[in-house]
Every structure is written in structure tokens, then in C-alpha cells.
Amino acid sequence: MAPSAWAICCMLGGLLLLGGSPSPGPSVPRLRLSYRDLLSANRSAVFLGPRGSLDLRAMYLDEYRDRLFLGGRDAIYSLRLDQSWTDPREVLWPPQPGQKEECVRKGRDPLVECANFVRVLQPHNRTHLLACGTGAFQPTCALITVGHRGEHVLHLEPSSVQSGRGRCPHEPSSPFASTFVGGELYTGLTADFLGREAMIFRTGGPRPALRSDSDQNLLHDPRFVMAARIADNSDQEDDKVYFFFSETVPSPDGGPGRVTVSRVGRVCVNDAGGQRVLVNKWSTFLKARLVCSVPGPGGAETHFDQLEDVFLLWPSAGKTLEVYALFSTVSAVFQGFAVCVYHMEDIWEVFRGPFAHQDGPQHQWGPYGGKVPFPRPGVCPSKMTAQPGRPFGSTKNYPDEVLQFARAHPLMFWPVRPQQGRPVLVKTHLAQQLRQIVVDRVEAEDGTYDVIFLGTDSGSVLKVIALQGGASTESEEVVLEELQVFKVPTPITEMEISVKRQMLYVGSRLGVARLQLHHCETYGSACAECCLARDPYCAWDGASCTRYRPGTSKRRFRRQDIRHGNPALQCLGESQEDEATGPVAATTVYGTEHNSTFLECLPKSSQAAVHWFLQRPGGQGPDQVKTDERVLQTEQGLLFRRLSHLDAGIYTCKTLEHGFSQTVVRLALEVIVATQLNGLFPRDPRPEETPGWGGLASTPSKAWYKDILQLIGFANLPRVDEYCERVWCPSRSRGKQAKGKSWAGLELGKKVKSRGQTERNRTPREVEAT
Ligand SMILES: *[C@@H]1O[C@H](CO)[C@@H](O)[C@H](O)[C@H]1NC(C)=O
Numbered sequence: 001m002a003p004s005a006w007a008i009c010c011m012l013g014g015l016l017l018l019g020g021s022p023s024p025g026p027s028v029p030r031l032r033l034s035y036r037d038l039l040s041a042n043r044s045a046v047f048l049g050p051r052g053s054l055d056l057r058a059m060y061l062d063e064y065r066d067r068l069f070l071g072g073r074d075a076i077y078s079l080r081l082d083q084s085w086t087d088p089r090e091v092l093w094p095p096q097p098g099q100k101e102e103c104v105r106k107g108r109d110p111l112v113e114c115a116n117f118v119r120v121l122q123p124h125n126r127t128h129l130l131a132c133g134t135g136a137f138q139p140t141c142a143l144i145t146v147g148h149r150g151e152h153v154l155h156l157e158p159s160s161v162q163s164g165r166g167r168c169p170h171e172p173s174s175p176f177a178s179t180f181v182g183g184e185l186y187t188g189l190t191a192d193f194l195g196r197e198a199m200i201f202r203t204g205g206p207r208p209a210l211r212s213d214s215d216q217n218l219l220h221d222p223r224f225v226m227a228a229r230i231a232d233n234s235d236q237e238d239d240k241v242y243f244f245f246s247e248t249v250p251s252p253d254g255g256p257g258r259v260t261v262s263r264v265g266r267v268c269v270n271d272a273g274g275q276r277v278l279v280n281k282w283s284t285f286l287k288a289r290l291v292c293s294v295p296g297p298g299g300a301e302t303h304f305d306q307l308e309d310v311f312l313l314w315p316s317a318g319k320t321l322e323v324y325a326l327f328s329t330v331s332a333v334f335q336g337f338a339v340c341v342y343h344m345e346d347i348w349e350v351f352r353g354p355f356a357h358q359d360g361p362q363h364q365w366g367p368y369g370g371k372v373p374f375p376r377p378g379v380c381p382s383k384m385t386a387q388p389g390r391p392f393g394s395t396k397n398y399p400d401e402v403l404q405f406a407r408a409h410p411l412m413f414w415p416v417r418p419q420q421g422r423p424v425l426v427k428t429h430l431a432q433q434l435r436q437i438v439v440d441r442v443e444a445e446d447g448t449y450d451v452i453f454l455g456t457d458s459g460s461v462l463k464v465i466a467l468q469g470g471a472s473t474e475s476e477e478v479v480l481e482e483l484q485v486f487k488v489p490t491p492i493t494e495m496e497i498s499v500k501r502q503m504l505y506v507g508s509r510l511g512v513a514r515l516q517l518h519h520c521e522t523y524g525s526a527c528a529e530c531c532l533a534r535d536p537y538c539a540w541d542g543a544s545c546t547r548y549r550p551g552t553s554k555r556r557f558r559r560q561d562i563r564h565g566n567p568a569l570q571c572l573g574e575s576q577e578d579e580a581t582g583p584v585a586a587t588t589v590y591g592t593e594h595n596s597t598f599l600e601c602l603p604k605s606s607q608a609a610v611h612w613f614l615q616r617p618g619g620q621g622p623d624q625v626k627t628d629e630r631v632l633q634t635e636q637g638l639l640f641r642r643l644s645h646l647d648a649g650i651y652t653c654k655t656l657e658h659g660f661s662q663t664v665v666r667l668a669l670e671v672i673v674a675t676q677l678n679g680l681f682p683r684d685p686r687p688e689e690t691p692g693w694g695g696l697a698s699t700p701s702k703a704w705y706k707d708i709l710q711l712i713g714f715a716n717l718p719r720v721d722e723y724c725e726r727v728w729c730p731s732r733s734r735g736k737q738a739k740g741k742s743w744a745g746l747e748l749g750k751k752v753k754s755r756g757q758t759e760r761n762r763t764p765r766e767v768e769a770t
């Protein structure tokens, strides 16, 4: 017998079995919204440029001008934040004549490398941006006129085009970080054609350019992730630019091999370089290790050493900066990701601590125990370093021994440890990789929450909260949503947040999307649904699930419980609506005896446990459906491989989440008994050629159709029509099967249900507090 849809369906059913513990737990996204879902709810909008792909390499969110600037392949774009994206500005910026040919001649890939990939977009002044591109392996910079606030113009200043060496990498994709401070561009990059010489550069101001001392191996194969100016205190003289990166260094205990470690490094903004061999070389560079690890049994730790992305959470007044960092493992054994949070105070403390010292390449590292010269290496020249008769007003006046010491001891001995000594979030066995992180600190009714947005390599964004446990240091993570921002799987490479606009700007090579941080209506129209969502942005206002704003006058009516998501407490007295309408009305569906049938139940939340109950005609109270070989519970519903007339009854699909039970669907299953059908239909003459899913393979005559309508009753005419279509038009069903591949069986199953549930729309449901 040819493998029928029935068999495929049952194999699938086997694969999708939920097993003993039907609740997938909070690390599975509670809600998954597809690309279409997001567009149709107007939650997202996408810009892919006039050619369908930007080949995006840089993004600059300019909240002062309300603009989003994008650097792509041979082009720069400007979008207005306050409007739909139908009116972009474009500047074409291909490589200079001859550069492309030269790039190809040097053996570079004409398509992937020999174009001008714009990698730097930084604010130059109130009317201009600094843009730099790879220029087909000849880095080039130019000023871009963007106009004053309110204007929407974009022009390249032809007279400003100049070499971008040291300001932009040659390669389109090599790791790179830059920041613009006081008219100068700070970059961390490999600055040579072969991509070997890694440097930290400062260029562009009236001062001579400054660079790392390449003789001294201060950086080992760095992968720069981010750069930012951070004021260490109120003294501007003390401002530093911090770099976050990973390095591959010789094994720290003198052993063979190399290991990857993550770093925070810094230089003083007022560094002017040293004397003699150190002219125009950094004299204040220091670095420290960032540790992100999970303590295991027996002191063994699992380290997440590869830095993927960093987000700086700027504090409200009076608090210090927090550094959110996303790490991955470099282990060949398993792939994991972790988010660690560092207090800036702790980073400063490590830079104030001992320097790391090694007596020789084969020796262990230890804290430097000798006398540290004055001014302390790495300290910026300021009032603090000035001494009577020795002003040390510039690093150029620093004594030789200070500069030599800094050169020989760029690494601090103590690593920086995260808050609580462990990650706030650990993700292993993920289907996707995590690439980008953005954090929003949100005030909710029961406290302040950091909502973490993680950009994946498959074009989606995960929205997560990490709850710090009361007494224990363990934190609980709740994945609120997975949002498929791009239609096709593509790694997220950029992510910026506008708290003012409550919007996330998400970039991939393809283009850029804007995504609302929240869309409370999505969670449903009942208090319990809103509460179970545990979204700090959303609360029940007495009538619907809406954006929670602290301190509004209606506060008293707000219902929200992020920590426990307990609707029994929060929604007491809020369920009258449901009681009034009574239990969800049952929809009738038909199955034929000895054939397979599928009852669909698709709860909104994937974190809910699903239970099926059966009320037999004339039987006692509903019993939980017993699943076995014949009756399977799948993620999409209940599958009967072979229906028995004893299966007839009212099936209720209920979800249980945080002790809260809801009815999703009620289906009255009627079984058409084999003897009735046998009486109506003659034996099928050629069963092999038409292996219909429903088993009723032959094309029916009009007479049989009438008979079966009589059998079922005319009252259900529309549904019966659909039913018959399914049973009697197997070829159409098979077409679907071929398209849906492995989902074929369920596609069919769904058809049964969507019929049964056309009027299922998510109106008030039975709500029971337990
Ligand atoms: C969609 O969202 C954008 C941005 O929030 C808004 O400007 C626009 O009016 C919305 N459109 C509709 C149809 O709601």
C-alpha cells in the first residue's frame, strides 16, 4: 500500500509527541510572531533600499535630528524616524575611478570585497556626518551634509574626500569599532591591507594622529566589538575612551596553545603620546579581562570567553553606568551564550588595582609587587597628577620610566567580575546564535526590570527578562517574545534602541527594520492573558491590555505581575465577562470510524501546558483524555490514528500556565460509524490509485452525497460541505501535502479544525482560578 497521508500524519504525530512533561518552560519564547504577524499588526516596518538589499555595514541612530543613517554598499541612506519610510534620501558613493580594478588586480573578490562598503557613520558637527568606507580596499572618508534639524537633505561634499587609512578597515566584514569624540575619530581595527596589524587609532583633529605601539604586541588578534567615551568622574581631563574586544592570547599559565579572552581596554582622551620611540604612540593604554562564567560543581567553571556585543545602560542621575555584555563559548563541545552585567565601578576598581606581571614567557602571571612609578601608568594628566614643580600637564612630560612601565604592563592583574558573580542569562542548546544585545530599563508596577533584546543569526529578536531570585543568586529568565523581523533568516548585525520612540532599530545585511518594543494588544483581550504575559511594558487597565505608565492617575486599576505572572491574584473579580458568556461553545467536527482525525488546539502561549478533557455523551464529568498508541497529543492538537465510535464526545483543550487554567477550544466530535458508511458506499474499486486521506477514496455520486447529508443532518450544511470536500477531494489535499512537506499531515489536520473553528475567534474564554 502506498504511504497514505494517514501514515505520514501518524509518523508526524509520533515526532511531535509532547512526552511526560507537557510544559516547555519559560526559556521557550512564550509568543512567537512571524514576519507577517509583525507587519500586519503594524508592529514593524522594513527598509531594504531601492535594489532590494542594502548590504548594510553601518547604522547611526540620530535622535537629535530624528533620522536614521545607513551605510551600505556604495551608498548612504537617510530615513526620517517620525515618518513612514517611503521617503528615503540616498547618496551613491562608489569607489573612485580605477580603485575597483586595482582591487581586483590585487586578487580580491570583485563582488564581495571590491566595492565601497560604508563602515563609519559618526556625527561630525551639527550639519555634517563623517562617513568612511572600505573604498575597494582603499579606505576613504568624506563629510556628508545632512542639514539642520528638521531638514531632510543628504549630500556628499566632494572636496572633503580623503584617505581613510586608520579610520576604516580595508575589509567589508572584519571586526571594527569606532567612536567620535571632540572632533576626533577613535577606531579599533586592523589597519593594513593584509589585515594583520591590529591597532587603536585616533585621527582627524588638529593633534597628530595617535596609534598603538605595534612593536610591543599590546593587542593579540583583537576582535573589536565597541568603543565609547566614558567619563570616569566630573573632571573632564580624566575622560577616557573604552574599547571592548576579544583577544587570542598565549595560554596564560605558560602552557602551549592559545586561548580566547575578552577585554575592556582604555586610553585617555587627552593622551598626547610620549617621547622618542613613543612619539605619536598611546602612553595611557591599559586593559583588563572581562570574566563571564558559571560556577559548576567542584569549582569547575564554564567560561563564556568570546565577546559578541556590548550595550551601555546609561543610568538615571546618581547611579553608575552598567555594561551589558553578550558572550559566546569558544568550546568545540557545546555552543552557549551568556549575558553578564558589569558595574562601571568594578571596572574602575580593577584599573586601580595591581598590574599583571610575568617574569618571562614561560612563567605564571602574578600581581606586580615592585614600586609603581608616578604618575601611575594609565592615569590621565590632570590636576591630580600635578606636583609642585612637576606639572605633568601632558603625557609628553611623563618620565620615561612611567611610559616604559605602561608599555611593559598593559594588562591589569585582576579580572572584572560580573554583578552577582555570574551571568544574568545563559542560553545553551539554542537553535540560533545570538549576535546583538540592547537593554531597556522599564518601570513596572512591582519594580524595575531590564528588558533584554537579543538579535539572532536567523533574523529574529528575542525579548527576555531576567528575574533576580529573592534569596538565591539564581536568576529566572522569561522569554516573552520571539519576533521574526526579517522575512528570510539573516544574522542581525546592528541594533539600536530609541527609548523616546519606544522603538528598536534592527539591521542585517539585507536592510533595516523598526520594531515597536511592545504591542500589548497581542497578548489577548482578558486580564488573565495580559497578566500571564509578564511583560513589564504592559498591564491590564480594567478593560484591555495596554502600555503601563508608572504614576498615571488610573494606577489603582492597573493589574500587572511580572515576578510571578499570577492572574489568580491580579485578576480577581476581572473575569465576570467570562462567567457571563459561560463556557466556550463547542464546535461540531466529524470523523469516520476506523479513520484518522485531528482536533486542533493552538494556545497563544508556548509556555503553557496543554491538557485535553473528554465529556462522553451521558457519561460523568469530563475525564482527562488518555493518550496511547492510538491517540496522540501533539503540539498542534489531538491526533486519533484510528477513530472508534467510543471516541465521540465533547473535547476540551485547556492550558495551564502559572497555575492558571484557560479553555482554548471545545470540539464536539461526532463519529460516523463504519456500518452506516458501508451501507451507503459500495466497495472502492481501485483503492491503490486513489489513497485518499479520509479513506473514502472514490469520487462520490450525487446520490451518495445526498445520503450522507441526510445522515448528518442539514443543520450543519456549510461544515458538512467542507467535510465532504476533504473526504472526497483527496487529490486537492495531496497537493497541499506535497507543498507542506513534513507538515503535510498536520496541514490536513488543520483543515479539519479550521473548519470546526471558523468561529473560534479568541473571544472570552472560560477562566478558572485555581
Ligand atoms: C504604523 O506605525 C507607524 C509608526 O508607529 C505610524 O506612524 C503609522 O501611523 C501606523 N499605521 C497604522 C495604519 O496604524
Ligand SMILES: *[C@@H]1O[C@H](CO)[C@@H](O)[C@H](O)[C@H]1NC(C)=O
Residues within 6 Å of the ligand: 124, 125, 126, 127, 128, 143
Ligand atoms: C561642520 O563642518 C563642516 C566642515 O568642516 C563646515 O563646513 C560646517 O560649516 C560645519 N557646520 C557647523 C554648523 O559648524
Ligand SMILES: CC(=O)N[C@H]1CO[C@H](CO)[C@@H](O)[C@@H]1O
Residues within 6 Å of the ligand: 006, 592, 593, 594, 595, 596, 642, 674, 677, 678, 694, 695, 696
Ligand atoms: C485508513 C482507514 O482506516 N480507512 C478507513 C476509512 O473508513 C472507510 C469506511 O469505513 C474504511 O473502508 C477505510 O478502511
